[in-house]
């Protein structure tokens with residue numbers, strides 16, 4: 001579901017229509033550029049970033065994230081207070097209708113705790129306020145940016 005930026009635009013449109021007709025997938029929520037930072041030696045926590053776009057006419061609220069290989073995944077937001085970068089935990093993240101939500105360095109992000117090992121990809125399932133499960137495949141990449 002990620003890497004959509006590499007696809008022609010018509011592919012995206014077709015995919016959205018298909019999702020709208022499917023019974024398992026929530027209509028119109030797309031994830032792009034999903035990546036998790038590879039583990040630093042001696043650490044079992046890391047960060048994840050992804051761009052969600054909501055092509056539906058209803059807001060989508062994410063209330064949780066889960067992965068079999070990760071003990072805890074929290075939603076975080078980095079803000080600058082008096083020149084200091086601080087992270088706070090968010091209980092949910094909303095993607096308004098027809099809008100995108102960018103999880104990126106220096107802003108909202110996923111915080112992964114209790115990560116034992118990471119292979120090339122990691123699947124994270126997001127839960128919405130309406131009880132839908134949205135699986136997103138994250139690519140594990142080596143980058144060194146502040147969370």
Ligand SMILES: [Cu+2]
Nearest residue numbers: 076087111147
């Ligand atoms: Cu954080």
